Amino acid sequence: MSxxxxxxxxxDVAQESFLRAYKALADFAGKSSFLTWISRIASNLCLEIxxxxxxxxEDSWDxxxxxxxxxxxxxxxxxxxxxxxxxxxxFIRRLLSELxxxxxxxxxxxxxxxxxxxxxxxxxxCSLDSVKARLRRARIDIIERLNVIDGVSADE
Amino acid sequence: MDHEKLRESVLLLRDGELSPSERxxxxxxxxxxxxCRQLAVAVEAIGPSLxxxxxxxxxxxxxxxxxxxxxxxxxxxxxxxxxxxxxxWWVPAFSFGLxxxxxxAAMPRQRQLLTMExxxxxxxxxxxxxxxxxxxxxxxxxxxxxxxxx
Numbered sequence: 171m172s173x174x175x176x177x178x179x180x181x182d183v184a185q186e187s188f189l190r191a192y193k194a195l196a197d198f199a200g201k202s203s204f205l206t207w208i209s210r211i212a213s214n215l216c217l218e219i220x221x222x223x224x225x226x227x228e229d230s231w232d233x234x235x236x237x238x239x240x241x242x243x244x245x246x247x248x249x250x251x252x253x254x255x256x257x258x259x260x261f262i263r264r265l266l267s268e269l270x271x272x273x274x275x276x277x278x279x280x281x282x283x284x285x286x287x288x289x290x291x292x293x294x295x296c297s298l299d300s301v302k303a304r305l306r307r308a309r310i311d312i313i314e315r316l317n318v319i320d321g322v323s324a325d326e
Numbered sequence: 327m328d329h330e331k332l333r334e335s336v337l338l339l340r341d342g343e344l345s346p347s348e349r350x351x352x353x354x355x356x357x358x359x360x361x362c363r364q365l366a367v368a369v370e371a372i373g374p375s376l377x378x379x380x381x382x383x384x385x386x387x388x389x390x391x392x393x394x395x396x397x398x399x400x401x402x403x404x405x406x407x408x409x410x411x412x413x414x415w416w417v418p419a420f421s422f423g424l425x426x427x428x429x430x431a432a433m434p435r436q437r438q439l440l441t442m443e444x445x446x447x448x449x450x451x452x453x454x455x456x457x458x459x460x461x462x463x464x465x466x467x468x469x470x471x472x473x474x475x476x
Contacts, residue, residue, distance in 0.1 A: 247375070
């Protein structure tokens, strides 16, 4: 859900992953576990979606934060106490969309799913070093963008 | 380890996948480097800040949704196969038909018909001479006149 947005879309993507797995079942050679194999199919589908989404993006992160002002700070740091659940989720999604699709997927698999580096590398079909590089890149990019929010908030 | 390398390891410390020696080096470095300590705190905050939404439970229609999509896909494949069979024959049949039509259109039809009629008239003349039948002779003459008129 943190990758594709709302629950309905996440469910649609999950169903599509299973459908692709069903169609490709004859290609499953048993070299990896079934879970790894199906994770890879789902990862490829997510990457396709994230790449399309990245091409559609409108304004820059800095402009968006400037426009929202202190609200951006509250959306990240406050809980849903202000009834901003959906707004906050959209904002977080927008923040994550600043990352490259590969970094975003690696970070989501690590932080949300609790995948190990090995599991991420299997799911994404890349080396362990690539996983580490993608996680580092993702965290630096997020911290930089959160710093922009904190900076704007401090100025106000 | 230089500072840059240590800083890179700080970014991964949270994951618990550094080797024991790397982890020891990073932890020792954090005791004396405020900027890396700040970075470690920021990295720690990413998970709780950005990924704290509870995972939604799968809807009741999830499995039935997958099954119906699989059925739809199978039906589409069967439909495609049914379409494939006549297409395999229609394409060459249509091609041959079209080629024949083009050939016919390109042929000098009028001239060929005249040639055929001339041959027929000549043949009728020979038959009329042989048979010596007035009716055959009449038909033969009629044909010859019509040919001359054209």
